[in-house]
Amino acid sequence: MKKVALSACLTGCTCRYDGKENLNITLLKELSSYEIVPFCPEDFCFGTPRPTMDLVDNGDKIEAISNKDGSVLSSPIEKYAKDFFKKNSDIKLFIGKDRSPSCAVRSGKVYDKEKNLLHTTGTGLMAKVALDLGIESWDSEDYLISLKLL
Numbered sequence: 001m002k003k004v005a006l007s008a009c010l011t012g013c014t015c016r017y018d019g020k021e022n023l024n025i026t027l028l029k030e031l032s033s034y035e036i037v038p039f040c041p042e043d044f045c046f047g048t049p050r051p052t053m054d055l056v057d058n059g060d061k062i063e064a065i066s067n068k069d070g071s072v073l074s075s076p077i078e079k080y081a082k083d084f085f086k087k088n089s090d091i092k093l094f095i096g097k098d099r100s101p102s103c104a105v106r107s108g109k110v111y112d113k114e115k116n117l118l119h120t121t122g123t124g125l126m127a128k129v130a131l132d133l134g135i136e137s138w139d140s141e142d143y144l145i146s147l148k149l150l
């Protein structure tokens with residue numbers, strides 16, 4: 001069975017920053033021929049509930065910045081992602097939650113250091129690791145749109 005890495009909140013896991021989920025039954029039905037390998041870097045690294053974070057372009061790199069205290073949160077997320085794909089080296093498909101600073105593939109909001117919105121096509125830090133590894137990667141909404149299910 002082929003494996004798909006899927007944002008855990010889309011499977012119904014209550015791991016969102018606010019302790020809620022983003023259960024997507026349509027997506028789960030569509031992926032029924034896959035073995036789903038759920039992931040949630042933010043729950044693993046920071047627990048749930050937790051303060052939100054945003055992607056900020058500091059000129060050299062896009063970082064995850066805490067909205068609570070401005071701290072840089074990128075390193076543990078990137079480490080989680082690298083460890084995840086090392087452990088699951090046979091993942092063929094990555095589907096991330098849209099607009100998440102960790103999981104978005106091409107739908108993340110990216111700000112400058114003054115918190116002005118630069119664009120809304122950014123890549124979350126875990127999705128970036130998937131793309132860098134050459135794994136086919138989709139935002140969940142784009143995936144469903146491509147199948148004419150949204």
Ligand code: SF4
Nearest residue numbers: 008009040097100103
């Ligand atoms: S980090 Fe990803 S998997 Fe976890 S709650 Fe946010 S969008 Fe969902």
